Amino acid sequence: MFTVAKKEISTYFKSPIAYVLIGLFMLMISVLFYTPFSIGSGDFLPVMDSMGFFLIFLIPILTMRILAEDRKNGTEVLLLTSPTSLTKIVVGKFLAMYFIFFVITLLSLIYPLIMVAYGAAFTVQLAGAYIGFLLLGAAFISVGVFASALTENQIISAIISFVAMLAFWLAGTFAAEIGGNVAKFLNWISLTSRYDVFTRGLLGLPEIAYFVFFTILFIFLTVRVIERRRWVQG
């Protein structure tokens, strides 16, 4: 499990992907950060909200190759014929992605810390929002890994995960328009509605449970999809 994770992490940091993604994300946050900073507000929470939205663009690029490339290059044979189980391989790949996301998250802490340096307080709400951000990242990455298992084409994989994440993100927005029981359901599945709870500074147990369940479900589905493909198409 950690073998695969270690190898993937080193692959990302040996190629430009990791640096480009980290750079891109930092640039986006910097632009966002300028707004509260320029008006003299010490509130970083609105920025956190947008950071969550940016993950929809970032994560598909991060995860698009993680399984698709192995399939295309034939290295899947090596992984699947080794005594290491498929679940361990998939979890290892997920952990590698999560590690890179974690590095990005750590780097983004620079901005709230700048605020703290200028007199703002590092609030409990902000800590809560960061926990929410880490959970949201896990959920998105599991969707990305899942999408990468569906195809051997990296671009297709990126598009699938982008659309899927967008759907989970927008479900909450649609809910507001529709109303009724459908809205309740949409709000329930929406990752945003739940993420909003965190960025409002609350630490909701059902939300945490939902994100964890969501992540595990998609990792499980990834394993199933690979198994199934071997049986069906051979």
Add this chain to the structure above:
Amino acid sequence: MIEIQNLTKKYGQVVAVNNISFDVKKGEILGFLGPNGAGKSTTMNIITGYLPSTSGTVKVDGYDILTHPDEVKKRIGYLPEAPPLYRDMTVTEFLRFVSDLKYVPKKKQKGQMADIMELVGLTDHRKRLVGNLSKGYRQRVGLAQALVGNPEVLILDEPTVGLDPKQIIEIRRVIKALSQERTIILSSHILPEVSAICERIVIINKGVIAAEDTPDRLSQGVGQVLKLNLTINGPVKEVISAVRKIDGVTYMDTTGKAPDGGNRFILEGVSNDIKEKLFYAMAENGWPLTEIKPSIMTLEDIFISVVTKGQEVR
């Protein structure tokens, strides 16, 4: 060591492997021969657990691949047709990754990797990126990868494809050396390769086993008929009619003029004393017999006759 029984694999409506059965004994090198698309790679992918079979069983060392995949995978080193390589790793990094995947204890890894690289001739290239190596060296990395973990069984899918003649000889030497303690299945569509290394050959065509035997017995089986190429300095018609009178001759005809005078003939017969009788018959008539060349059925001939006729040769 490896038992394959009634193995069938269908891709949708297409039957890639149709009800094949064979055994490989411990320490044996089995050649798995067939034209492209015969089902060689599919069979190998099933033995190694990469693909599930549609029906039939594969057992390695008594373990069924479907019920005990981990036990089987531990015992097998697999070199697929396209070597599974990460181009962005150096040879050492890659082999260490494979060692970890195969649960080789950390302490043993260094020594084992050094041995393997020495054996396949990669020691001087250990620090180079796999992606920068030539095809021949990548093939060696592929072979090295299969050897990691010291598996009892090696499954090699066309191990010498794409190599230059010198490399082919070297890889063959490596495989021969490996065969002393291991059970090996080697696939190929190149016949001399199989006859050079393998103790037993299974010929597969269109998903079914067309023949199975040792290289020698296979050539004998098809070559029961004595076949001679002759050059005789004599009139064509008379020579043919004279030779046809000899006991045991079943076929005699000319194949044209020889460059140094005389005529070429081809003779087929069933008994071995034909050669002597032929000599005396020609001497009697004063037709010098300048050449007798037995034409041995090569594996090539066997292969083509087996594959085109689809006949059973045992």
